[in-house]
Amino acid sequence: MAVPIAYYLVLSAILFSIAVGAFLIKRNIITIFMSIELMLNAVNLSFVAFAYQWHRVQGQIFVFFVMVVAAAEAVVGLAIIIAIFRSRSTLNVDQVNLMKL
Amino acid sequence: MHLVLFIFFGGLCVAGALNLLLQRHPINSALSLIVVMSSLAVLYLLLGAEFLAAAQVIVYSGAIMVLFTFVIMLLNAGEEERTHGSRAAYMVGIPGVAVLVSLLAFIFLSARSHLAQARLGEYVVSTSDLSKVLFRDLLLPFEVTSVLILIAILGAVALAGREH
Incomplete structure (x- = not known):
């Protein structure tokens, strides 16, 4: 039984x-960061769905690059979170209101 | 078969994402995100992306989520407390998100007749097809990402390795 590509796109939109x-509701900085990763994953799903639609490999390669950038971003972001926690000993974003550490 | 697998793993994705939203402890959110990413790997496999399914399991639900759970346990993160700022986010966020999802779903479902039907095993991209394009046409971006990763390593060491 076939599944329309539109269903995959709707699933990606829901995610x-x-x-x-x-991202808007959570107050913990790590959970906010995890929701950014979830957004990247949702967009990756629509890239793969469109790669299926047009039978082009380039869409899947774009997902590959998104994965690489997400890994680099996660490393730097978690390092920033560790630095913030060291200087403020809190993970609540409402108490992190200065640009300097 | 494809429809059953799609509904099962798509439902698992949405359930995991909602669990991420509803849990108050970050470690529970991290574990539900692992569920979302693993079921997304199955959806990639259904769409014929073999290499990406493997990379999703290894990179996302392996490496990145291990890093997340490691940081959560290192910082001993407890339950998040409700503060004043979050009430405004509830008022604006939930209607805004509902509008966003209904708008996107309307657009995609109205364009449904122009989009193809996905059948199991109809279009499978093997790793050799992928690497032919990656290492021939897109070699320069691939090399640039190695510089990006090097910069990320240096940045992480400079930010987190500093002693106070």
């Missing part, structure tokens, strides 16, 4: 919207 909601 992206849940991630946006989590």
